[in-house]
Amino acid sequence: MFGFFKKGAERLLKDLEKGNFFQVFECFKELKPEEKEKFFQLLPGEEIKTVFKSFELFLKGDVAKARNYVEPLVHSKSNRTRILAKIVSAKIFESQKLYSSARKMLESAIKDVQTESERKAIEKSLSKLEEPEKKKSLFSKGLEKTRRFLSLFELKGKPVDDELFEEIEEKLILADVGVKTSTELVEKLKEIAKKRGIKTSDELMECLKEEIVETLKNCEGCLNLSSNPSVILVVGVNGTGKTTTVGKLALLLRKEGRKVLTVPADTFRAGAIEQLREHINNLNLKLIAQNYGSDPAAVAHDALLYAKSHKVDCVLIDSAGRMQTNKNLMEQIAKITKVVSPDLKIFVGDSLAGNDTVSQAREFYEHTTFDGAILTKSDADARGGAALSIVAVTKKPVICVGTGQGYDDLELFSKEAFIERVFGKSEPVAEPQPEPVAEPEIKESSSDPFEGIKTEDIEDFAELFDTPPPSSDKEAFEMAKKIRKWVADGRPK
Numbered sequence: 001m002f003g004f005f006k007k008g009a010e011r012l013l014k015d016l017e018k019g020n021f022f023q024v025f026e027c028f029k030e031l032k033p034e035e036k037e038k039f040f041q042l043l044p045g046e047e048i049k050t051v052f053k054s055f056e057l058f059l060k061g062d063v064a065k066a067r068n069y070v071e072p073l074v075h076s077k078s079n080r081t082r083i084l085a086k087i088v089s090a091k092i093f094e095s096q097k098l099y100s101s102a103r104k105m106l107e108s109a110i111k112d113v114q115t116e117s118e119r120k121a122i123e124k125s126l127s128k129l130e131e132p133e134k135k136k137s138l139f140s141k142g143l144e145k146t147r148r149f150l151s152l153f154e155l156k157g158k159p160v161d162d163e164l165f166e167e168i169e170e171k172l173i174l175a176d177v178g179v180k181t182s183t184e185l186v187e188k189l190k191e192i193a194k195k196r197g198i199k200t201s202d203e204l205m206e207c208l209k210e211e212i213v214e215t216l217k218n219c220e221g222c223l224n225l226s227s228n229p230s231v232i233l234v235v236g237v238n239g240t241g242k243t244t245t246v247g248k249l250a251l252l253l254r255k256e257g258r259k260v261l262t263v264p265a266d267t268f269r270a271g272a273i274e275q276l277r278e279h280i281n282n283l284n285l286k287l288i289a290q291n292y293g294s295d296p297a298a299v300a301h302d303a304l305l306y307a308k309s310h311k312v313d314c315v316l317i318d319s320a321g322r323m324q325t326n327k328n329l330m331e332q333i334a335k336i337t338k339v340v341s342p343d344l345k346i347f348v349g350d351s352l353a354g355n356d357t358v359s360q361a362r363e364f365y366e367h368t369t370f371d372g373a374i375l376t377k378s379d380a381d382a383r384g385g386a387a388l389s390i391v392a393v394t395k396k397p398v399i400c401v402g403t404g405q406g407y408d409d410l411e412l413f414s415k416e417a418f419i420e421r422v423f424g425k426s427e428p429v430a431e432p433q434p435e436p437v438a439e440p441e442i443k444e445s446s447s448d449p450f451e452g453i454k455t456e457d458i459e460d461f462a463e464l465f466d467t468p469p470p471s472s473d474k475e476a477f478e479m480a481k482k483i484r485k486w487v488a489d490g491r492p493k
């Protein structure tokens with residue numbers, strides 16, 4: 001038995017030495033725990049071990065942690081570690097449907113290869129990557145999902161009863177509106193229906209529209225910057241797109257004719273300063289940085305002094321997404337806030353993370369009372385509903401939406417566009433569009449009911465409540481609904 005494990009791990013190591021990277025990752029997936037342990041022991045050096053640790057986390061569905069582990073290693077001094085880290089990063093990006101990032105990673109890995117076979121393997125993997133989708137108004141694409149998931153036309157002509165309310169709630173949750181906001185919206189709808197004596201689903205959809213309009217009433221989609229210099233502080237958990245968004249905002253403000261200064265105040269994560277510097281160099285704009293380990297509040301303060309003496313109109317401060325603990329992170333943001341009194345504190349949330357983004361927004365709002373949110377990655381598989389929840393939970397507007405990785409890929413949030421996409425233009429509610437032809441009936445079974453839920457959460461939930469695997473789509477959706485609620489409630493035991 002032991003011999004077999006040893007052989008498995010050693011064979012993998014040989015493949016690694018030969019540069020058969022993709023094969024190694026494929027075989028690694030199949031390793032039994034004991035074999036894995038052996039493999040980790042045989043791996044030469046801490047950095048390579050960390051790459052595989054990251055890959056393991058990725059396989060378990062903990063994408064954020066996997067990214068944290070692997071990201072610094074993309075800049076490793078060791079050629080082999082760089083290639084492996086880039087392959088894992090590409091796999092992570094691909095899993096998030098961020099195809100152009102995945103492509104960029106693999107293209108950059110090709111620059112590191114040393115043998116022809118390594119090059120061929122990476123090129124093969126590149127050719128298998130899905131083509132990035134055609135670029136259109138990508139924010140609208142995120143919203144198309146909202147509409148598809150809400151698919152209100154399915155509710156046309158239904159009687160107003162408990163079943164209809166349940167269906168609406170389910171559709172809202174599936175569109176990432178978040179359990180709390182969805183439940184509150186439906187409760188409100190019930191009240192209105194009773195009060196106004198509403199008998200048809202069409203009338204009820206009108207009420208839903210009114211409620212959504214009401215929720216979004218403060219969303220202006222503009223940056224109100226009146227002081228000089230205006231200070232914008234960008235906050236959010238790691239990987240949501242803060243640094244990229246600072247680059248995008250800097251360009252947007254530059255285009256408006258403002259003199260912009262950017263400040264990397266993430267002095268904690270290796271590579272964070274260089275990352276912003278690269279964006280800002282690409283844009284030919286100005287950045288003021290200090291060393292890693294410096295006090296971010298002092299960095300921001302010094303930059304502000306510079307801005308005042310150099311007639312800068314706008315100072316954009318990028319902050320860390322992760323510290324030793326969440327408490328440290330919140331304290332750091334509070335300190336920066338105290339020192340530079342930002343005119344605008346913006347929470348950056350990843351719309352792909354759906355309900356998690358809403359929980360993060362809630363937590364950040366409690367600790368940092370931000371002024372508005374930017375939702376990134378709406379060009380990928382986002383459903384759009386998180387925007388509604390964030391506004392409902394924080395009463396702060398969604399200001400912009402990130403629609404890609406380019407510097408121009410930032411759109412001001414338009415509530416009209418949001419409402420229009422969800423309900424249609426002049427026919428407010430349920431136009432029986434020819435849509436079902438292009439997108440066949442959206443039955444629950446046509447999408448993954450557990451989409452967006454971490455595998456660990458599914459497993460923990462099943463174990464905790466002794467829940468057998470679902471035997472039908474309906475059961476799967478019901479179980480997924482319960483898990484989402486359980487997660488939203490803080491995973492009570």
Ligand SMILES: Nc1nc2c(ncn2[C@@H]2O[C@H](COP(=O)(O)OP(=O)(O)OP(=O)(O)O)[C@@H](O)[C@H]2O)c(=O)[nH]1
Pocket residue numbers: 098101236237238239240241242243244245266269272320321322375376377378379380401402403404405409
């Ligand atoms: N597709 C897409 N990708 C985005 C968008 N915004 C950011 N990204 C990508 O998301 C990844 C993470 O972005 P960062 O800007 O590094 O995120 P961050 O919040 O600064 O991360 P930390 O510094 O680790 O906290 C990068 O690969 C970005 O290119 C967006 O709107 N659409």
Ligand SMILES: [Mg+2]
Pocket residue numbers: 242243244266272275318319321
């Ligand atoms: Mg960053």
